[in-house]
Amino acid sequence: MTIMDDTYVPPCANEPEAFLDERLQSPPTRTDMSRAEWERLTQQRADVHRYCAGCPYLVDCLYRAVVEVDVFGYAACTTEADRRQIRRKLGIEIMQPTAGPFASPRTGAGPIDHETVLALRQAHPNDTCIQLAQRLGCSTSTVKRHLRRARQAQSGMSPQESRTPTVEEVLDCFDELESRRIA
Numbered sequence: 001m002t003i004m005d006d007t008y009v010p011p012c013a014n015e016p017e018a019f020l021d022e023r024l025q026s027p028p029t030r031t032d033m034s035r036a037e038w039e040r041l042t043q044q045r046a047d048v049h050r051y052c053a054g055c056p057y058l059v060d061c062l063y064r065a066v067v068e069v070d071v072f073g074y075a076a077c078t079t080e081a082d083r084r085q086i087r088r089k090l091g092i093e094i095m096q097p098t099a100g101p102f103a104s105p106r107t108g109a110g111p112i113d114h115e116t117v118l119a120l121r122q123a124h125p126n127d128t129c130i131q132l133a134q135r136l137g138c139s140t141s142t143v144k145r146h147l148r149r150a151r152q153a154q155s156g157m158s159p160q161e162s163r164t165p166t167v168e169e170v171l172d173c174f175d176e177l178e179s180r181r182i183a
């Protein structure tokens with residue numbers, strides 16, 4: 001039986017900027033950075049991975065971030081791309097608004113409104129998702145998710161499969177991630 005210390009504060013709550021760093025989601029190429037910057041980013045990624053790996057909330061946090069809430073940033077030893085990969089394997093999709101990692105609030109002005117994203121897309125039809133994200137001050141994946149939701153609504157697709165994966169299924173997919181072996 002795991003005994004939880006009620007006073008435990010997970011590292012993502014203490015150092016949210018390290019977990020919410022956009023460069024962990026969309027890493028710059030090596031040539032875009034100085035050697036020192038590259039080493040700092042590599043170290044940062046290793047640090048957040050180690051923090052999550054040692055966190056008593058890891059399993060709950062991973063399950064929530066994969067199945068229940070589409071969080072922004074690094075969480076439970078996964079990037080946003082890792083979690084999308086797990087969802088693809090599980091055949092699920094979630095549409096909840098973006099939040100921070102398990103125990104910390106999202107920085108900035110809160111979740112981006114769906115209608116705002118669509119209005120901006122209409123106003124700037126030639127913008128890339130990256131440019132739209134910069135205008136909105138959110139992540140590229142948030143923009144893509146809203147645009148995908150709009151496409152699904154147009155085509156009459158259901159935005160979410162009703163099947164709910166088990167914790168074991170999520171952990172099995174997590175164990176298969178390439179990034180699990182890197183950090």
Ligand code: SF4
Nearest residue numbers: 012052055061076102
């Ligand atoms: S993101 Fe999740 S697993 Fe990582 S430190 Fe925070 S609560 Fe723990």
